[in-house]
Amino acid sequence: MSPGQNLEYQLLDGKGKALGTWRYRVVNVGVDSVASKKGKTTSVASVQVKSGLYDTGNNVLAQQDLTFFCRNDTTFTDGLGIINYDALKSFKNRRLSYQATPIAWPNHPTAASALPNGGVLVQVSSPSVAIAKVETTQRARKVSGERVSVTVPAGTFSCYPVESQREVSTAARADLVLKNTGRQIDYYDPAVGIVKTEQYDSRGKLVQSRLLSKR
Template sequence: MVGTASAPALLAQTAPADCPHPFGLYDNMELVYQRQDDHGKPLGTVRERVVRLDSEQSKKQTLTTTTVLLKSGTYDAKNRLQHLRDLTFRCRRDTAFTDGLTQLNPDQLSSFRDRIFAYSPTPLAWPNQPTVGSELPDGGISVDVRSSAVHIAEVYTRVRKRRVVSQQTITTPAGTFSCYQVEAERESATVARADIVMRTTVRVVDYYSPAVGLVKTEVYDKKGRLAEVRLLTAIQKAGQSAEKAKYKVKKS
């Protein structure tokens, strides 16, 4: 059974994170997400662990940027590692930025073995206190796929038409959080030539808390049907063990 956090706990989780610790991230903290299908069946997990926190000031010392390096591992339903990659989150003033690489499905590159990849990410902005109805900047990533001599293809994922539509309270096994609901369109494509494009477009609904980051993500296919859910199930601080939790999402 999933409990509801007490009022003091909820208040602590709704307070905007300060820039030295964007999304409330500290050294060695780990966030655990469960991937589920439209019936709530587990598809696997994603574990993101903080390995380094840094900060730097502008030359005039008027702007401080905090940088968080995370190790992100994707595991299948049998807890076998599928993908491992480094992510960089940042924070400036009142806005945190997640790595555009988070939007790329590694399977998009699986057919290009022994090739050279040049990544060009565009971070996604997450203001601490956005206005409902406001639009957020686009983000994502483009990958130039090459051999040692020639360009082969461009692989990209672009998140656009991002809009803050509401504020909601979301309860997961990790707690109860006051979240902003952000709807967007995510386009993924492989472009071999101008006339050879394999493209997929889905609708994405993110629920994010400035205190802990993304709490829940829903992906809908081109027919508007729920295809996948990613849910924050545990927040593990240094020296703690993340509890295993099962949480099913009911079909609406």
């Protein structure tokens, strides 16, 4: 990524009908030296990104400031990037605080290797009381195969399929948790990033896909 770079993804439903567009703009790239507990210095490259979700009429539905970073042999995308806005619709005008866990993408993936969980927890509250916790998580992540050729509107790329269990939960209290679980496949090219994403429901039906359309 480089400052001023733009990325765009088409968002489609399970039947291929357009739902909207995600747009990303790189605003800053920096490199810092970070010292570990053992005194070893590691260079960390960080990327500040502004993103926006637009409907088919080009109206803004959501906006995010994201931070990606690269350390050693792994790139990390911002856990905020997978937030489920539909799960937050019923909490309009409430206070929202975010706790994101970065999502790891190895620069040199190997088939059948496991990857850490990642996602975002949103604490919903009013000025006087906590209301609910809304969490979007990708669990049981793994590189499920060797590289495959993936064609999207932006071109054809050589990608690793990364499968995970995607879980969206809303907890009003400890004994009242609503969960929606499905499967997700991300097609990942280490030189480009995420090229294509497919989301399936618990019955294995494709419900949504996201395709890299401009780069």
